[in-house]
Amino acid sequence: MKTPLAVIVLAALLPLLAGEYYINLASQIVIFAVFAASINLLLGYGGLATLGHAAYLGVAAYLSAFLYLKLQLAHWAIAPLALIGTTLMAGVFGLVALRATGLGFLMLTLALSQVLWGTAYRWVSVTDGDNGLRGLARPMPFGINMNEAMPFYYFVLVIGVFAIWMMARFVSSPFGATLRGTRDQPRRMSALGYDVWLIRWITFIYAGFWGAVSGLLFVYYHKYIHPVSLSLANSAEGLLAVIAGGSGTLAGPIVGAAIVLLLKNWASAYIERWNMLLGFVFVFIVVLMPEGVVPGVKRLWQRRSASRG
Amino acid sequence: MQYWAIQTLNSLALGGLLFLLAAGFSLIFGLMRIANLTHGALFMLGAYIGVSVMRQWPNLWFAALAAGAAVAIFGGLLERFILRQIGGNVLGQVLVTLGVSFIIADACLLTWGGDPIPIPTPPLLQMPVRIGSFIFPAYRLAVVGIAVVVAIALYLLMERTRLGAMIRAGVDDPQMASAVGIPVSRLFSTVFCLGAALAGAGGVIGGPILSAYPGLDADMLPLALIVVILGGAGSLLGAFVGAFITGFVYTFGVALLPDLAYVILFLPMILVIAFRPRGLFGKFAA
Amino acid sequence: MAAALRIAGLKKSFGGLPAIADVTLEVAEGERRLIIGPNGAGKTTLFNLLTGDLSRDAGSITLFGEEVARLSTWRRCHRGLARTYQIITLFPKDTLEHNVALSLLGLSRRRWSMFGRLPASFYADAREVLARVGLEKVASRPIAEVAYGEKRRVEIAMALAQKPRVLLLDEPLAGLSREERGQLKSLIAGIPRETTVVMIEHDMDTALDLADRITVLHYGRVIVEGTRAEVVADPKTREVYLGH
Missing domain, CATH: 3.40.50.300 (P-loop containing nucleotide triphosphate hydrolases)
Structure with missing residues (x-):
């Protein structure tokens, strides 16, 4: 329990030490960490590699922006509607994608999210197409003005910590133990009395819900949503964060999200070609560091302390 | 009437292009269990290489052959020097192909710029063809013809040659195939190159209809995926039927409900997945 | 009968x-x-x-x-109906007691508990079953670290645990x-x-x-x-x- 608390305290102290630029960067990292952690539920704990998770981030963001800009609803009404709508969509997508496992599952999730991506470009009356939906204002909980970097960061941090805590509880629950069982030995799990399909479907919906939460935070941060947020590249960035950090660990997606965003941010100062760098990082990580950074460092640490003792 | 006749031809032409793209994807997936996500990028790379070749030698057919060969070499190198290194790591292989597709897309943007580059239709096929009371663009008819010829050639390759017999054996049971002495390693490289070549040449052949533009890869990949999901992985017939179904659904979707053309693509996919998860002609559950 | x-x-x-x-x-x-x-x-x-x-x-x-x-x-x-497998089908990274606890959990309504903790009684019961097959001493070791013959007995323990x-x-x-x-x-x-x-x-x-x-x-x-x-x-x- 010590390490998570220390991380939260440090994260809470950050605005005292850093300027606005870094506070905003930290907000983005927290949002991206929630997104990556929701992918990790499927990939790391369920063994289900999804390449379509941007669908939930993007649809929740689009729903919020659409309801706010075109129907002029209030944020307190929009947020639950966007979350419920996106979660229902996750339920339907899960019915389709979980007809397969392994590569079939991956291709189905990819195809489903690409359909949404294409629709976001073409359904101009709803999405404003390539222009994206612009002009959303941040919510003002308890009348606090969230347009400043610092209050918004604390808003994101509170929700982000809650989200990751809820996901951590989920994977350490009895249900989480059965989920890991379905990843390792699905046949045995059926023989032990578990409905493997239902376990996966529930997890798929739960992961979709937290993906939607990250989408709400995402659209609050940017006040803007564009089809690119639904793209394969966005799903892939989330997946990369999970793999880079270490899938199937709690810290993995958080560390991975920080690595990917810092890299992206650093790179954008020097080069224009983020996608090419992203591609090279993908190849590099998969070929050279398939276990991820967190387990890799952990292993080195254990080896070091073992040689000391 | 003329409008619908043209839409039908457009569907067939798109179906033909999708077949060129998806046949290789399907064979690679069926034989090697690699979901090659570079396939859309290889199609686009082919189109751009075609653009450059035609600046020197303005002949579309020569450009298609040259682009096919160049992309095949690229695919071969990718298979041998990267994918093979992480054989057995199924997820890793998919992610690497995804990473490489980002690299290709960005390299194309860097080399050929952000504006769409049209690829001219061969002069002989620029004349419209009159059939009965309908007028058709000749080039689209030619694309359908090429797809059918390639399909027949691939069918003969699969059914009548030793290579084809080995591929079929490998798709049915990869372990058994290597146990009975089929040189699986060489076979993998061959099929990967063949699939890449089809995608690359397909990009040039599609050029006069689609042009070469950044994002062509991302537009084609989902269509190819849907073709394979519909038709079933590893099946040539499945790729053929799936390509034309997708071509029709997409073209008529765009014509009738332009906003929701992509959503309409869902429908056949969901129907097939619901009743036959392995696809119409699939040999195994993906 | x-x-x-x-x-x-x-x-x-x-x-x-x-x-x-x-x-x-x-x-x-x-x-x-x-x-x-x-x-x-x-x-x-x-x-x-x-x-x-x-x-x-x-x-x-x-x-x-x-x-x-x-x-x-x-x-x-x-x-x-319970079964064992000819080819060992266990959860190699988990401990013996966790394997058997999974087997007990499979018949319990608690398997749907998404935010609680697995009660310690599951592990206690699992160790009891492991004792019946003579494996109480290695109950907290991961499957991957025990001998083949012991894995065979875990297979049976998992089935017996479900009575x-x-x-x-x-x-x-x-x-x-x-x-x-x-x-x-x-x-x-x-x-x-x-x-x-x-x-x-x-x-x-x-x-x-x-x-x-x-x-x-x-x-x-x-x-x-x-x-x-x-x-x-x-x-x-x-x-x-x-x-x-």
């Missing part, structure tokens, strides 16, 4: 080749039934059909009078030393009679002692069935095993 397990006209083929051509058999409640037959006779396929790992082409499977052939695997488990009404043992003695086989034999012999046991085994010396009745399977058909003496005396058994 009522029939615990009744199989009638069961058929399954793979790509036109029949693995189970036509099997009809009945196992009484509390019985120990041994199924033998040469490799490829369809023994493991039969188990997979009983548990629902494979779906049958035709025929019926009844468990204590209830037709289960259309039920999914996990539902059959909840009707009291099944019908237990399918798929070659429980495979790959064990003479001494280990002796231990496992007394373990199987000690299974209470409330549990009906159906066992596939190649090691006749050990297995024949455990069995009340024996079924000989050949090319997916039952060719001989009876007591030990009847089966040994039957010329068809010799034919299958000795090729006369």
Whole structure:
């Protein structure tokens, strides 16, 4: 329990030490960490590699922006509607994608999210197409003005910590133990009395819900949503964060999200070609560091302390 | 009437292009269990290489052959020097192909710029063809013809040659195939190159209809995926039927409900997945 | 005694080749039934059909009078059917007690608990079951770190933990030393009679002692069935095993 608390305290102290630029960067990292952690539920704990998770981030963001800009609803009404709508969509997508496992599952999730991506470009009356939906204002909980970097960061941090805590509880629950069982030995799990399909479907919906939460935070941060947020590249960035950090660990997606965003941010100062760098990082990580950074460092640490003792 | 006749031809032409793209994807997936996500990028790379070749030698057919060969070499190198290194790591292989597709897309943007580059239709096929009371663009008819010829050639390759017999054996049971002495390693490289070549040449052949533009890869990949999901992985017939179904659904979707053309693509996919998860002609559950 | 397990006209083929051509058999409640037959006779396929790992082409499977052939695997488990695997199918990174606890959890409503913790009682119960198979000392070690013979016993412990009404043992003695086989034999012999046991085994010396009745399977058909003496005396058994 010590390490998570220390991380939260440090994260809470950050605005005292850093300027606005870094506070905003930290907000983005927290949002991206929630997104990556929701992918990790499927990939790391369920063994289900999804390449379509941007669908939930993007649809929740689009729903919020659409309801706010075109129907002029209030944020307190929009947020639950966007979350419920996106979660229902996750339920339907899960019915389709979980007809397969392994590569079939991956291709189905990819195809489903690409359909949404294409629709976001073409359904101009709803999405404003390539222009994206612009002009959303941040919510003002308890009348606090969230347009400043610092209050918004604390808003994101509170929700982000809650989200990751809820996901951590989920994977350490009895249900989480059965989920890991379905990843390792699905046949045995059926023989032990578990409905493997239902376990996966529930997890798929739960992961979709937290993906939607990250989408709400995402659209609050940017006040803007564009089809690119639904793209394969966005799903892939989330997946990369999970793999880079270490899938199937709690810290993995958080560390991975920080690595990917810092890299992206650093790179954008020097080069224009983020996608090419992203591609090279993908190849590099998969070929050279398939276990991820967190387990890799952990292993080195254990080896070091073992040689000391 | 003329409008619908043209839409039908457009569907067939798109179906033909999708077949060129998806046949290789399907064979690679069926034989090697690699979901090659570079396939859309290889199609686009082919189109751009075609653009450059035609600046020197303005002949579309020569450009298609040259682009096919160049992309095949690229695919071969990718298979041998990267994918093979992480054989057995199924997820890793998919992610690497995804990473490489980002690299290709960005390299194309860097080399050929952000504006769409049209690829001219061969002069002989620029004349419209009159059939009965309908007028058709000749080039689209030619694309359908090429797809059918390639399909027949691939069918003969699969059914009548030793290579084809080995591929079929490998798709049915990869372990058994290597146990009975089929040189699986060489076979993998061959099929990967063949699939890449089809995608690359397909990009040039599609050029006069689609042009070469950044994002062509991302537009084609989902269509190819849907073709394979519909038709079933590893099946040539499945790729053929799936390509034309997708071509029709997409073209008529765009014509009738332009906003929701992509959503309409869902429908056949969901129907097939619901009743036959392995696809119409699939040999195994993906 | 009522029939615990009744199989009638069961058929399954793979790509036109029949693995189970036509099997009809009945196992009484509390019985120990041994199924033998040469490799490829369809023994493991039969188990997979009983548990629902494979779906049958035709025929019926009844468990204590209830037709289960259309039920999914996990539902059959909840009707009291448990199995072990010929090829060790455990959770290698988890501890022995976690493996057995998963088995206990499978029949508990708590398996749907998404935000609670697994009660310590599950681990206590798991250690109790592990003690019955003599593994209490290594209960907190990961599966990957224990010996093969111990993994075999975990397989059985996981099945016993569920207090099944019908237990399918798929070659429980495979790959064990003479001494280990002796231990496992007394373990199987000690299974209470409330549990009906159906066992596939190649090691006749050990297995024949455990069995009340024996079924000989050949090319997916039952060719001989009876007591030990009847089966040994039957010329068809010799034919299958000795090729006369």
